[in-house]
Amino acid sequence: MGTVIDSHFLALTAIVTVGYQLFFFIVTALLKFDKVTDFAGGTNFVILALLTLIVKGSWHFRQVVLSLLVVVWGLRLGLFLLMRILQWGEDRRFDETRANLGKLTIFWIFQAVWVWTVSLPLTVVNASNRNPSIQTxxxxxxxxxxxxxxxxxxxxQQKLAFKNSPENRGKWCNVGVWKYSRHPNYFGEIFLWWGIFVASTPVLENAEWLVIFGPIFLTLLLLFVSGIPLLEESADKKYGNNATYRDYKRTTSPLILLPPALYGNLPSWFKATFLFEFPLYSRNLTQESWYRSSQQGSNEQKMH
Structure with missing residues (x-):
């Protein structure tokens, strides 16, 4: 991608990623042990960051900083998710795939693609010989x-504390930053990886700009595939008949942190066009219940 050495690094990171994910796939498939899934994903980013930094060996300031940022993110997320799943027990996401080798294989292939693709901006920065001064x-x-x-x-941390409290059993998390976004953790993850890309741009030339596919892939993945859609579907099935939940969903942004009073009064077309409130996030709520929720919310606002 631009230079011969970039191609070598892309191949190296691909081989390491496939090997690392294959190891954990075998552990999961043979032992029916899926508690290491998220740990395998997060730590794989750490391995690629350190590997490309050390193998290149130029230790440019930008390379060191970006590598450190990815290492911090990967270790924090990987260890947090590992501790959480060990505390909560089995990962319910794999209830349908745990005994299905085909579905399990597809998941792990997808995870390997996710790691390699999202790491692209850092991989190219660490592989580059260019070292412009620090820029805006x-x-x-x-x-x-x-x-x-x-x-x-x-x-x-807020959601973990909420779920661990016995008095919140059977409730959805709507405290702290969860008052302002239904998926603030995904907002943070998307935002930080776009930050990694932005910080890589002073080094990029010509075809290397294709690494923008990394944050784009992550964003599309969380918006349309394995992130928000699955959690929205699960929450709708659990709480869809609860008028308070429907009002929370109507007045709370799906991704970007916004005050409920502002978001709840925005027109539906604006939410769908600019704030990621896509119809697929509500397809499991009946039109009738959604209409009742909207009418109830409007009446309450008029009363206040």
């Missing part, structure tokens, strides 16, 4: 990463 894009990218990981970490 670097600072902006580092700030974006900082804000993103802060939101993600706070959201994770």
């Amino acid at each position: 894009e670097d600072i902006i990218g580092w700030i974006m990463w900082s804000l993103g990981i802060l939101v993600e970490a706070v959201a994770d």
Whole structure:
């Protein structure tokens, strides 16, 4: 991708990623042990960051900073998710795939693609011989990463504390940053990886700009495939008949953190066009219940 050495690094990271994910796939398939799934994903990013930094060996300041940011993110997320699943027990996401080798294989292939693709901006930076001085894009990218990981970490801890409280059993999380977004952890993750990309741009030339596919892939994945759609479907099935939940969903942004009073009064077309409130996030709520929820919310606002 631009230079011969880039191609070598892309091949190296692909081989390492496939090998690492294959190892954990075998463990999962043979032992029916899926508690290491998220740990395998997060730590794989750490391995690629350190591997490309060390193998290249140029230790440019930008390379070191971006590698450190990815290592911090990967270790925090991987260890947090591992501790959480060990505490909660089996991962319900794999109830249908645990005994199905075909579905399990597809999942692990997808995870390997996710790791390799999202790591592309850092891989190319660490493989590059170019070392321009620190620019505005670097600072902006580092700030974006900082804000993103802060939101993600706070959201994770708040939800964990909420779920661990016996008095919240059977309730959906709507405390802290979860008042302002139905999926603040995903917002943080998307935002920080776009920050990594922005901070990589001073190094990119020609076809290397294709690494933008990394954050795009992550964003599309969480918006349309394995992130928000699955959690929205699960929550709708559990709480869809609860008027308070429907009002929470109507007044709370699906991704971007916004005040409920503002978001709840925005027109549906605006939400769908600019704020990611896609119809697939509500397809499991009947039109009738959704209409009742909207009418109830409007009446309550008029009363206040």
